[in-house]
Amino acid sequence: MASKPGLRSQKLSSRASSSTTSSSKQFPEASADDLSSPASSTARSKAKHYSAETVSVNARKLKENVTVTVRFRPLSPREISQGEEIAWYADGESIVRGEHNPSIAYAYDKVFGPTTTTCHVYDVAAQHVICGAMEGINGTIFAYGVTSSGKTHTMHGDQRSPGIIPLAIKDTFSIIQETPSREYLLRVSYLEIYNEVVNDLLNPAGQNLRIREDAQGTFVEGVKEEVVLSPAHALSLIAAGEEHRHVGSTNFNLHSSRSHTIFTLTIESSPCGENDEGEAVNLSQLNLIDLAGSESSKAETTGVRRKEGSYINKSLLTLGTVISKLTDGKASHVPYRDSKLTRLLQSSLSGHGRVSLICTVTPSTNNSEETHNTLKFAHRAKHIEIQAAQNKIIDEKSLIKKYQHEIRTLKEELEQMQRGVAAIPQLKHSDGDDLVTLKQELEDGQIKLQSKLEQEEDAKAALLSRIQRLTKLILVSTKSSQSIFPHRPGQRRRHSFGEEELAYLPFRRRDLIVDDEQIDTCTTLDQNSETADETLKEGKTTRKNGLLNWLKPRKRDSSGTFTSTSDRSSGTKSVSTPSTPKAESGNLLAESRLSHSTPTENTPSADLLLSIKHERETPEESSQQVSPLQLTNCIVSYVNCIKSVAELETQLNEKSFELEVKIADNRIIQEQLTQKIHECEKLQQTVLTLRDQLSDAQDLKKFSHVIGNSDRYDETQKNHRELSTEKETAVSKDKYEGLFLKAQMEIAELTEKLTNLTESREKLSIQNQKLAEESSYAKGLASAAAVELKALSEEVAKLMNQNEKLASELAEQKNSQIQRRTIAANRTGRRDVNLRRHEQGTVNSVSKRELALFRERELSYEAALAEKDQREAELHMRVEESKQKEAYLENELANMWVLVAKLKKSQGAEVNASDITRGPISDNDYEHWNSTN
Numbered sequence: 061m062a063s064k065p066g067l068r069s070q071k072l073s074s075r076a077s078s079s080t081t082s083s084s085k086q087f088p089e090a091s092a093d094d095l096s097s098p099a100s101s102t103a104r105s106k107a108k109h110y111s112a113e114t115v116s117v118n119a120r121k122l123k124e125n126v127t128v129t130v131r132f133r134p135l136s137p138r139e140i141s142q143g144e145e146i147a148w149y150a151d152g153e154s155i156v157r158g159e160h161n162p163s164i165a166y167a168y169d170k171v172f173g174p175t176t177t178t179c180h181v182y183d184v185a186a187q188h189v190i191c192g193a194m195e196g197i198n199g200t201i202f203a204y205g206v207t208s209s210g211k212t213h214t215m216h217g218d219q220r221s222p223g224i225i226p227l228a229i230k231d232t233f234s235i236i237q238e239t240p241s242r243e244y245l246l247r248v249s250y251l252e253i254y255n256e257v258v259n260d261l262l263n264p265a266g267q268n269l270r271i272r273e274d275a276q277g278t279f280v281e282g283v284k285e286e287v288v289l290s291p292a293h294a295l296s297l298i299a300a301g302e303e304h305r306h307v308g309s310t311n312f313n314l315h316s317s318r319s320h321t322i323f324t325l326t327i328e329s330s331p332c333g334e335n336d337e338g339e340a341v342n343l344s345q346l347n348l349i350d351l352a353g354s355e356s357s358k359a360e361t362t363g364v365r366r367k368e369g370s371y372i373n374k375s376l377l378t379l380g381t382v383i384s385k386l387t388d389g390k391a392s393h394v395p396y397r398d399s400k401l402t403r404l405l406q407s408s409l410s411g412h413g414r415v416s417l418i419c420t421v422t423p424s425t426n427n428s429e430e431t432h433n434t435l436k437f438a439h440r441a442k443h444i445e446i447q448a449a450q451n452k453i454i455d456e457k458s459l460i461k462k463y464q465h466e467i468r469t470l471k472e473e474l475e476q477m478q479r480g481v482a483a484i485p486q487l488k489h490s491d492g493d494d495l496v497t498l499k500q501e502l503e504d505g506q507i508k509l510q511s512k513l514e515q516e517e518d519a520k521a522a523l524l525s526r527i528q529r530l531t532k533l534i535l536v537s538t539k540s541s542q543s544i545f546p547h548r549p550g551q552r553r554r555h556s557f558g559e560e561e562l563a564y565l566p567f568r569r570r571d572l573i574v575d576d577e578q579i580d581t582c583t584t585l586d587q588n589s590e591t592a593d594e595t596l597k598e599g600k601t602t603r604k605n606g607l608l609n610w611l612k613p614r615k616r617d618s619s620g621t622f623t624s625t626s627d628r629s630s631g632t633k634s635v636s637t638p639s640t641p642k643a644e645s646g647n648l649l650a651e652s653r654l655s656h657s658t659p660t661e662n663t664p665s666a667d668l669l670l671s672i673k674h675e676r677e678t679p680e681e682s683s684q685q686v687s688p689l690q691l692t693n694c695i696v697s698y699v700n701c702i703k704s705v706a707e708l709e710t711q712l713n714e715k716s717f718e719l720e721v722k723i724a725d726n727r728i729i730q731e732q733l734t735q736k737i738h739e740c741e742k743l744q745q746t747v748l749t750l751r752d753q754l755s756d757a758q759d760l761k762k763f764s765h766v767i768g769n770s771d772r773y774d775e776t777q778k779n780h781r782e783l784s785t786e787k788e789t790a791v792s793k794d795k796y797e798g799l800f801l802k803a804q805m806e807i808a809e810l811t812e813k814l815t816n817l818t819e820s821r822e823k824l825s826i827q828n829q830k831l832a833e834e835s836s837y838a839k840g841l842a843s844a845a846a847v848e849l850k851a852l853s854e855e856v857a858k859l860m861n862q863n864e865k866l867a868s869e870l871a872e873q874k875n876s877q878i879q880r881r882t883i884a885a886n887r888t889g890r891r892d893v894n895l896r897r898h899e900q901g902t903v904n905s906v907s908k909r910e911l912a913l914f915r916e917r918e919l920s921y922e923a924a925l926a927e928k929d930q931r932e933a934e935l936h937m938r939v940e941e942s943k944q945k946e947a948y949l950e951n952e953l954a955n956m957w958v959l960v961a962k963l964k965k966s967q968g969a970e971v972n973a974s975d976i977t978r979g980p981i982s983d984n985d986y987e988h989w990n991s992t993n
């Protein structure tokens with residue numbers, strides 16, 4: 061940032077004159093292209109600065125002020141529903157004015173309205189700090205404001221609107237890509253200050269860490285630092301750290317940050333090249349801070365929240381005091397040590413780096429007082445003067461130096477190894493030129509040589525692997541330092557996030573109404589400004605894949621050392637940046653400031669092949685724009701290529717010898733394998749035979765159930781004997797014995813079952829016989845009943861005839877009696893009354909006697925008839941009974957035959973006991989039948 065001596069007075073005068081501006085509640089929108097902002101212009105000048113190959117800030121001290129910007133957030137739906145009004149508004153691009161008291165106005169570097177995108181905020185308030193950090197100037201960006209004013213939204217953002225931290229990370233990697241003349245090493249740490257306790261967010265075990273001080277300033281002891289290889293990797297670490305951050309719900313914010321977080325990116329860079337032993341390294345720290353929000357006394361908090369709130373307020377108060385003292389000029393003591401926050405920010409605030417303060421405010425009347433306090437704080441902070449200087453270190457404390465040195469040493473070792481010819485063991489010549497001894501010596505020598513070669517090969521592979529691991533940690537641009545496409549300022553696609561990167565950003569929170577389109581515009585803002593097709597294509601690919609493609613290990617040169625390559629495609633393939641950063645992170649952890657482990661990477665041979673491939677491709681690419689320098693590069697590449705081929709050939713020879721030995725080993729192993737396979741097959745065959753026998757035995761068991769065939773039993777016995785024979789001849793004795801025992805048990809079981817079956821068969825045949833007897837008896841009964849029935853029917857017919865005869869006789873006698881009475885009456889009609897009386901008396905007595913006789917005879921006939929009827933009824937009854945009995949017997953007989961047929965048919969199926977008992981007629985059945993009838 062350029063010095064701005066006149067800035068303050070200019071702002072103040074603008075503040076004085078701005079009282080006449082409209083009090084309209086409409087916030088003026090800041091333009092993305094606005095270059096009038098000092099911070100913005102600085103940012104752009106820095107971008108240009110990076111495009112140039114020469115570094116021009118060496119040990120330069122720049123006097124500048126803290127960049128102070130104010131960001132308004134829109135009214136939240138809750139505030140709108142509660143009828144909140146606007147108390148403060150942005151009057152122009154750099155002034156905030158009170159709605160109710162327009163004379164109160166404050167000027168800042170820039171004021172962002174509620175619809176301003178975070179990308180724009182980044183461009184104005186953060187980019188210059190990031191650019192400075194990439195040059196070795198420490199930088200600090202922090203968001204300050206009351207709770208729920210938008211600090212986290214500004215610093216972290218979400219998927220739709222990435223915050224300053226993700227944007228800064230993206231920009232950092234963009235700058236690396238666009239600075240092919242330097243190589244970088246990035247590491248990150250992430251910690252929180254919760255209730256005045258420092259916790260490591262990247263290492264849950266790192267709690268209550270101590271703040272220490274050394275020559276470079278304050279630092280947190282034992283904080284975990286991780287080397288990062290890509291934006292996605294860094295974002296994944298933040299996302300993991302956020303999981304451990306203290307967040308809670310308050311009256312004002314559902315996701316209120318209850319701790320201050322400090323994300324630190326440590327950047328080391330040095331010029332690319334091999335002979336830079338004495339070159340100083342740029343080392344800087346970029347602190348991105350999301351402060352917890354100050355809470356007003358209005359907040360009705362209790363318990364934990366109140367305690368948190370008081371710690372937050374106290375530390376923010378100390379921050380305010382420190383800033384006041386810093387701007388006072390006369391103050392002799394600055395109370396940095398009064399809070400952990402100010403202690404950690406000490407080196408930043410004391411003016412050794414660039415500082416950007418983004419004050420977030422809410423426009424609502426409800427927070428009017430707090431907003432006013434924030435504005436006053438911001439205004440005070442604006443007066444802090446800083447003298448940002450580039451940090452250069454020469455000693456081996458620099459991690460990049462340490463790695464570079466190690467890489468160099470390893471390469472030298474490798475070279476020596478490649479150059480060194482394996483000393484051939486001297487042959488001891490025998491005096492008598494004994495050919496056999498000579499041959500023996502030769503063979504011994506060959507074996508020794510081989511083992512030595514193998515050892516060397518292993519050592520070489522280990523060296524290569526270590527070199528690659530270290531090389532990978534050092535980030536270099538995939539662009540050639542003699543870039544084919546000259547860099548155009550402002551063409552970095554800083555705001556384009558790949559899906560992989562977005563995945564690590566939080567989902568968009570919807571508690572407030574936000575203009576989505578505005579945010580969408582933000583992410584495409586830079587894209588629209590781009591014109592070069594080539595760069596656009598590159599950008600698209602990069603956006604799709606994140607920035608992972610940008611970083612790759614350097615290729616091997618002729619001496620087995622590594623240099624930066626310019627082939628983008630080969631770089632994409634060969635790079636082994638952690639695609640799953642979390643998984644890799646374990647390898648990248650570093651517990652102290654300078655101790656680091658390294659990630660895994662490609663195999664040496666793969667890398668070698670890739671480098672060869674790359675070198676072959678380079679001349680083709682360059683041929684499009686032939687310049688003498690490129691031609692020289694091509695030739696150098698070609699020579700390197702030839703050397704690599706020679707090297708490869710040597711390796712090939714060694715490998716082929718190894719291969720031959722391995723082939724011989726293989727042959728022996730194969731023979732052993734074939735033998736084993738043969739044995740296995742034999743065993744399998746035996747197992748199959750046994751299985752067959754067993755299944756046969758099972759079949760036999762089934763068959764015996766039905767038929768009870770003793771022949772099968774014999775067959776089983778035979779099988780048994782065969783099994784015994786098998787047992788004797790079996791290869792696996794134990795196995796056979798087991799099987800034999802099993803088979804024996806099966807046979808015993810079968811025999812038992814067979815005995816049971818025979819018994820049940822005998823029972824069945826007895827029952828069958830009984831049934832047959834019963835059936836013949838029933839038949840006899842039926843025929844007897846039929847005969848009796850016939851006799852009875854004949855008797856009935858006889859009696860009926862008799863009855864008819866008697867009835868006709870009776871009728872005849874009645875008729876004759878009436879006739880006689882009539883005749884006698886006619887004969888004596890006219891005779892003497894006396895005679896008539898006498899005669900009538902005689903006739904009467906005769907008739908009476910005859911009548912009595914007739915009556916007697918009639919009665920006897922009637923009795924006979926009744927007797928006959930009774931007998932007839934009895935006979936009828938007996939006939940019916942016989943018929944029923946016959947039907948019952950016939951039915952039972954039929955059942956019995958069906959049952960017998962069934963039994964014969966099923967052949968061996970066990971006779972259902974219930975069927976057996978239900979089928980034939982038992983004595984009980986007869987008794988039952990007799991009793992019911």
Ligand SMILES: Nc1ncnc2c1ncn2[C@@H]1O[C@H](COP(=O)(O)OP(=O)(O)OP(=O)(O)O)[C@@H](O)[C@H]1O
Nearest residue numbers: 133207208209210211212213313316317353571574
């Ligand atoms: N500029 C903005 N545009 C749209 N929404 C915003 C903006 N600033 C903040 N918000 C929204 O306001 C709410 C509160 O914001 P945020 O959580 O960032 O506040 P904070 O200052 O970090 O609060 P605290 O100090 O309690 O953590 C969130 O839902 C956020 O999405």
